[in-house]
Amino acid sequence: MSLVVPTKDNQKLVTLLERINEHVTLNTWWYSSNINAINRMHINDHGPVHIKIVANLAIKLLRLLREHGVEASIVKDHQMTDDDAEVVLLLAVCLHDLGHIVHRHEHERFSIGLATTLMPELLEGMYDPREQAIVMAEVLHAIFAHDTPIDPFTIEAGCLKVADALDMEKGRARIPFSISEPTIHAVSALAIEEVTFAEGVDKPIRICIRMSNSAGVFQLDNLLKGKFTNSGLIDYIEIEARLDGDEKNIMIDSYTM
Numbered sequence: 001m002s003l004v005v006p007t008k009d010n011q012k013l014v015t016l017l018e019r020i021n022e023h024v025t026l027n028t029w030w031y032s033s034n035i036n037a038i039n040r041m042h043i044n045d046h047g048p049v050h051i052k053i054v055a056n057l058a059i060k061l062l063r064l065l066r067e068h069g070v071e072a073s074i075v076k077d078h079q080m081t082d083d084d085a086e087v088v089l090l091l092a093v094c095l096h097d098l099g100h101i102v103h104r105h106e107h108e109r110f111s112i113g114l115a116t117t118l119m120p121e122l123l124e125g126m127y128d129p130r131e132q133a134i135v136m137a138e139v140l141h142a143i144f145a146h147d148t149p150i151d152p153f154t155i156e157a158g159c160l161k162v163a164d165a166l167d168m169e170k171g172r173a174r175i176p177f178s179i180s181e182p183t184i185h186a187v188s189a190l191a192i193e194e195v196t197f198a199e200g201v202d203k204p205i206r207i208c209i210r211m212s213n214s215a216g217v218f219q220l221d222n223l224l225k226g227k228f229t230n231s232g233l234i235d236y237i238e239i240e241a242r243l244d245g246d247e248k249n250i251m252i253d254s255y256t257m
Helices: 011-022 022-040 048-067 073-078 082-095 107-122 129-145 155-165 184-189 215-227
Strands: 192-199 204-212 237-243
Touching: 011 082, 011 107, 022 048, 022 107, 048 082, 048 155, 048 192, 048 204, 048 215, 073 082, 073 129, 073 155, 082 107, 082 129, 082 155, 107 129, 129 155, 155 215, 184 215, 204 215, 215 237
Parallel strands: 204 237
Antiparallel strands: 192 204
16 A cells, blocks of 8 residues: 655655655565554554554644644754655654554654664655754654653654544544454444544634544543643644534444443
8 A cells, every 4th residue: 555645846755755655664564563563462553554644644734734834843943944844744654653563562762763774765865964864863753752741842743643643533443352342442443433624713723523422532532632732732733522413323243332
């Protein structure tokens, strides 16, 4: 499955996407991450589908923030460009969960080491040595800061953190679970119907989360709340969660909840 995000006029993003999609090691490590996460640990998807969803959410969020006058950190602090901010964000998304090939525990730290081995090849010829070092530094920070308790220092890191938590449509229905042991995790995972962006009322951006069952609140409290609160973006984003119509029963094999 090829990774696709809207590149607009960002030629660096076009080049990076081509290299990502052609990179055998990176794509194999996404696959291997899911072998550990899904097949062996029975947790949720950390492979190419997750990366595609998070990449599109993160890039969209960064562009919406820019439209509302929020300057990317690599622009503000390093006098680089908005195109470079998108490169940082896409790389951070693509590399943030690679540590699952080692272990779920402290996977952020393992991801940093693996990312360091891949980035020089992915960025080759796109920047002079100093600018490439800056891009790599910003990516490594964003990877580490996607861990819920870690404070992100950059807008780009905050976008990754929020987008990572927003991969919850159909509750991230790719979550595997034993049909003989239905849990609140599984039920809430299936209760989120749609995640969209809109103009905010009190803040620039509104994230709208539509649920078919109130069990989805568990997802918001346990997946989204911590990351959003500690994203550094709370001044720019408001969240609306709503239950549309009558609550639907959620079927898990022979169980109904």
